Amino acid sequence: MVNSQAAGGGCPSRACAGCGGRISDRFLLFSMERYWHTRCLKCSCCQAQLGEIGTTCYSKAGMILCRNDYIRLFGHTGACNACGQSIPASEMVMKAQGNVYHLKCFSCATCRHRLVPGDRFHYINGTIFCEHDRPGGTPIGSHLQGNPVLPDQKVC
Ligand SMILES: [Zn+2]
Ligand SMILES: [Zn+2]
Ligand SMILES: [Zn+2]
Ligand SMILES: [Zn+2]
Numbered sequence: 001m002v003n004s005q006a007a008g009g010g011c012p013s014r015a016c017a018g019c020g021g022r023i024s025d026r027f028l029l030f031s032m033e034r035y036w037h038t039r040c041l042k043c044s045c046c047q048a049q050l051g052e053i054g055t056t057c058y059s060k061a062g063m064i065l066c067r068n069d070y071i072r073l074f075g076h077t078g079a080c081n082a083c084g085q086s087i088p089a090s091e092m093v094m095k096a097q098g099n100v101y102h103l104k105c106f107s108c109a110t111c112r113h114r115l116v117p118g119d120r121f122h123y124i125n126g127t128i129f130c131e132h133d134r135p136g137g138t139p140i141g142s143h144l145q146g147n148p149v150l151p152d153q154k155v156c
Helices: 067-073
Strands: 028-031 034-037 058-060 063-065 093-096 099-102 120-124 127-130
Touching: 058 067, 063 067
Parallel strands: none
Antiparallel strands: 028 034, 058 063, 093 099, 120 127
């Protein structure tokens, strides 16, 4: 018979994934499919005790991270370069030249056409232009005289 619970009164001993010691139920944490002492579940970066914070922790690349470090290392939050509002880590963003944008904010400064992944765009002095509204209207490939126009970029 299949039963996920140990039958009867036996209290299964659980080893802490952090220190290897036994865990009493009172201080049990279950995270990353392992058991932890409250004090042993720490952020790999800042050593914050994630059990005490009581908030979400993240596991990535073999590290356990607090939310802040996770976002810092793997997230792409920051302020949207267009509207200035912060972008949650869970939200998809558009990136250009190291700046991030809300999907809805990543649009041509001239015609407000929203650019989607795959669209070609021009990023000039922090401003986004669609292919058709490139300032100066100089066709691609023509001679650009001292124009600070960056080469075409693909939204990835
Ligand atoms: Zn431990
Ligand atoms: Zn941390
Ligand atoms: Zn925005
Ligand atoms: Zn446009």
